[in-house]
Amino acid sequence: MNDTSAVKDALRRQQIETPSWAYGNSGTRFKVFAQQGVPRTPQEKIDDAAQVHRFTGVAPTVAVHIPWDRVDDYAALAAHAEDRGVRIGAVNTNVFQDDDYMLGSVTNPDPKIRRKALDHLLECVDIMDAVGSRDLKLWFSDGTNYPGQDDVRARQDRMAEALAAVYERLGDDQRFLLEYKLFEPAFYMTDLPDWGASYAHCLKLGPKAQVVVDTGHHAPGTNIEFIVAFLLREGKLGGFDFNSRFYADDDLMVGAADPFQLFRIMYEVVRGGGYDAETGVAFMLDQCHNIEPKIHGQIRSVMNVQEATAKALLLDRDALRAAQESGDVLEANAVFMDAYNTDVRPLLAELREEMGLHPDPVAAYKASGYFERVVQERKDGQAAGWGA
């Protein structure tokens, strides 16, 4: 796809979902640093997300998180979003913040707690119905901290049972995206620690169960783009939770730690057909702006994904294939690196102007005065965070 106008067309269609919780305060177990201008309500989070779309043009949806974004009237929340020029995207479940979940939610040894957790998941499907959402995101913190603490296999049985119940409840145009994570907050064994475990569960359930790849949830050295290529081949890649990390699940801005890795991932997405709208691969951000301004951080993140995508689209795939087939290691790598080394910022600036946007989203956002305004408006009340 070397034709610049075709590349631009593809980039124009891109949709990157931002998460409502990225606009609230976040931190580590050591400290949540309070920031200025942080939204206090789900509506204000959506307002902030709308700014990201306003200046980038490619972030039309915002994911919500229940109960952090619990409201009485979800239809009204959806209308609020539309009013701001965006839509509600995935509904994210939360079965990790109740004292009952200390030893697990859907895999808890106690059946009453499992039932409570399942009820929450099903409630989230109700909310999907109300807001018109396609994707239910399932992340389970379930696991154990000590060898012997609970029965590894029994927990899989319980996991399978809960997933089947959720699957059953999904509507025709709905699906769930099943996340996996190596560790944290469980420190010995996580019930869904890797893509293989999520894949195996999804495979048994059917096409509405898909795997979601959070780019910060792997063991050191894991080749994430391999997983992407493999899942696309199997028709089981539901989407991404994008972020970046140097160490563990650091939740830094996507592309900040290893921009070359992000490019390799986007290349496999394009290569495997995952960029085509009909495959339904969801491109979502899931980050924590612990020390940087949040809206600005989201804009930068969206731009990072755009840049990696542009490079992946520009790659000369015919030349690459020719070099690969002839076994020319250095030439194949050179074609690959040529795309990566291209400075795509001018192309993206041009594209934005064609889309009626400012070529520099960060500058435009800063000039808009939005941040200064919300710092004033949101002085009082309780800033949103992971707890609320």
Add this chain to the structure above:
Amino acid sequence: MNDTSAVKDALRRQQIETPSWAYGNSGTRFKVFAQQGVPRTPQEKIDDAAQVHRFTGVAPTVAVHIPWDRVDDYAALAAHAEDRGVRIGAVNTNVFQDDDYMLGSVTNPDPKIRRKALDHLLECVDIMDAVGSRDLKLWFSDGTNYPGQDDVRARQDRMAEALAAVYERLGDDQRFLLEYKLFEPAFYMTDLPDWGASYAHCLKLGPKAQVVVDTGHHAPGTNIEFIVAFLLREGKLGGFDFNSRFYADDDLMVGAADPFQLFRIMYEVVRGGGYDAETGVAFMLDQCHNIEPKIHGQIRSVMNVQEATAKALLLDRDALRAAQESGDVLEANAVFMDAYNTDVRPLLAELREEMGLHPDPVAAYKASGYFERVVQERKDGQAAGWGA
């Protein structure tokens, strides 16, 4: 299974397979240090393996590796083994040591090389027929060193095609065990890097395709016993290549680096029914005695597996279940650790005497004079190694 005599019965039935190549010289890319008394032929390797069985009583089979153990008459080789009191176990394939395989074997971009590799795999099934072997072990070094070097997805297509052809060729009582490995010798992407990839391929092929877990082939932090429990639940655990590591695929003696991990693995095997003969889980060693004497090293390794198994069998599963179900984290962990902290060496010494063996296999082996004899007998000729 707290009844000591039942534990002993179970331990008496244990079968740990040693690999012919462990008796030859091995090393790192930096140096293969030559040792004394190293076998020069497949027959001499079997002679050494027979010593391990002679003193431990639980190592009745020896795995062969083709072409390192290529002979003209495989039936004669099998007879030689029987003559020494052992049998030939798994047949290990080798598609990584021919100059043709520089860019891969079954996933090579060149179809002629893929064909050559497949022919070797099929030849190994012929050898299985000749020696009466049940298990074909498939390890592929296939992968790439540089991003872009080859097409990740096309290589999966080629892998699937080769595996299907091998599967087709298997006899009714034969199966293949598909290994995975994170890296080495491929340094960017390995075509089967993790259990999920091996599992997905095996699942499509059917019950004669099973996953084998090499305990040194994972990313740092991987919870191996989880994989064991998961695969047993899926009926897809074919067996183990046991060894241990502090860093990468160090191939140290099993249990040397993390004896607690080995215990946890053996516990999940017992818990998941993998110790029952009918599940067909193969317990194989795959190690490199780079700096230690090889027969002695194998005896020690077999003993390490025995000790971990004994502890796993002794674990008070009723007490564990009760603690787990009541959510008593510390009590459950304590029951687990009690089994691990038990010194099972006296029990095993007793068992050996009941089996007509010396209670201390290492002392008995040293006293036998075998090593001194082969040092003399094998002075001339070419010591066996990975290359031959």
Add this chain to the structure above:
Amino acid sequence: MNDTSAVKDALRRQQIETPSWAYGNSGTRFKVFAQQGVPRTPQEKIDDAAQVHRFTGVAPTVAVHIPWDRVDDYAALAAHAEDRGVRIGAVNTNVFQDDDYMLGSVTNPDPKIRRKALDHLLECVDIMDAVGSRDLKLWFSDGTNYPGQDDVRARQDRMAEALAAVYERLGDDQRFLLEYKLFEPAFYMTDLPDWGASYAHCLKLGPKAQVVVDTGHHAPGTNIEFIVAFLLREGKLGGFDFNSRFYADDDLMVGAADPFQLFRIMYEVVRGGGYDAETGVAFMLDQCHNIEPKIHGQIRSVMNVQEATAKALLLDRDALRAAQESGDVLEANAVFMDAYNTDVRPLLAELREEMGLHPDPVAAYKASGYFERVVQERKDGQAAGWGA
């Protein structure tokens, strides 16, 4: 030191310090699960620590953490401890929980914030004077999340300046223990990421600056016992923050994740003279009992350290030296493993009875009714945690 009575004498003298914060609530960024019976004041934390000493006999001191244990009258706090049969040990500083420290404390680009942080450190030396403490524990969360965020080298200059100021303030019988940590909460660069950095700073300052090894603060694969041996050889090992981990800084109970590693560490301590009282190596616990009862968890942890120490002391060092010097790899390893595989629980039970204690500290603690009592007594008020 194979003489059992000598080993017992050594074990009788052991002193393991427990941390006041281990008795309060802790958790991950996802959730702090509230437990029952948690202390509400520094005094109640000391009460709980005294229970650990009461039943183990080897935990006579408790570390405090400022500001979590801030009181008006430190002499009174010290008297309270003595009244309960324990003493106050190390004073732990905290320059990571004020909003001012978002971009660092002593390495913050803003000199006013650096001054504030330094003032806190100096205040902690005042508290040491008041409670009669020898050790000041310095852990800095300082670092950066993004490449370019701050100047790596300038931050070292600022670190050196702060450390020098603290060193200068120390009394003749006081010292500071300088901690290092690979990551968390900083996710790109930590200002003191490894033992080399702490060592280099301490070396320049003099003998009252010592390195403390937190066993959970290393990169995957790091050989911690090497660091212990190296620092002891250099006279720079100040002590330990014991805990264990499978992944990152999981802060599990010491010995829970890798008991063999704990044994290897204790062996190097004994080998390097670090167990002799005059070397001043401090054995401290630093753990988070996120899901298990806290006092019980501390007792178990103390016992784990005791068991590893007993094994290290029992090791036949003459036999080990002989095997090492003759280059007998397997014999040397066998001597090492013999000590590890010994079940030292009977020896420790015997020792406890000789010390007038119950042979089973956990059973004795459970039978004491202490937990049930504090659950009642501490129903109201604010449970202590990392924030208070």
Add this chain to the structure above:
Amino acid sequence: MNDTSAVKDALRRQQIETPSWAYGNSGTRFKVFAQQGVPRTPQEKIDDAAQVHRFTGVAPTVAVHIPWDRVDDYAALAAHAEDRGVRIGAVNTNVFQDDDYMLGSVTNPDPKIRRKALDHLLECVDIMDAVGSRDLKLWFSDGTNYPGQDDVRARQDRMAEALAAVYERLGDDQRFLLEYKLFEPAFYMTDLPDWGASYAHCLKLGPKAQVVVDTGHHAPGTNIEFIVAFLLREGKLGGFDFNSRFYADDDLMVGAADPFQLFRIMYEVVRGGGYDAETGVAFMLDQCHNIEPKIHGQIRSVMNVQEATAKALLLDRDALRAAQESGDVLEANAVFMDAYNTDVRPLLAELREEMGLHPDPVAAYKASGYFERVVQERKDGQAAGWGA
């Protein structure tokens, strides 16, 4: 240093040393794949190195490795190099490929073997004298595979003794560069596993002992640029062995696995004054072209270092400092990323033309016919490799 002509001047002065062994065959423990046109003698390796300099203009020296490059007349070898337009750089020692070194070289428990190893190191200083070399590179594979195998501390004593003897022997204008490595070929404990250990030894000896950073020798997650900045601040950074890795010591082409990391390293070099000639930081490649053509691979590697250096030099340090000092996380990171995202290939092409070189070194090398010629000329004889 935003002034393009100043940047070009700096780039013109760059000197990147290539290693003689990169031109010979290399591989993994599984297989050394033979390539065509591989040199058979030290002289031919120098011929190949000269090609890299010919087309890049910044690779004027070639490191030698003893005994792989052992010749009778070192003065003649130096003259041969000069004749080809290059010079001999660092002398690399090898005390890992003799059967005597199975349990170590300078830290071997056997004093006779230690003496033998030391003699080799001293012989290498003789060679330095003969070829006019400034740098002696010391890498020790010394370590142990099993806990207890040898005494950790005694090995440090032996290491210190050997290093002191070598230091003593160095001429006034000579120095040694002391390498460290986490693991391989030692799999439990390496005697110099990290920068801290090398640094501590070098510090005691004096200014002629410097640390060398091999970019592939660290634990996962290690922040290498931190080490670079720290060592430069201490005046102890002797140089680099450049290569790249996704997993362990993969020895891929520098910049191939993580080009952003290479940029960050080069930025810290520039920031810390390490790019100034007087600091004496040596920029060396140490790679294994297992599957790619070797001369071509070296050219590409040199270009990768050049590109990272150009970006580091172009970084707007005033803007960076301003953002850092004001605590503007996102702006500081943006300035940093702007430099990285710049496509410096046009600038480097321009520079090459100014230097009288072809703008595209790879194309020029391919067009030269050199490879085709040596494939013919070197058909017979024994290709050079790690063993010879």
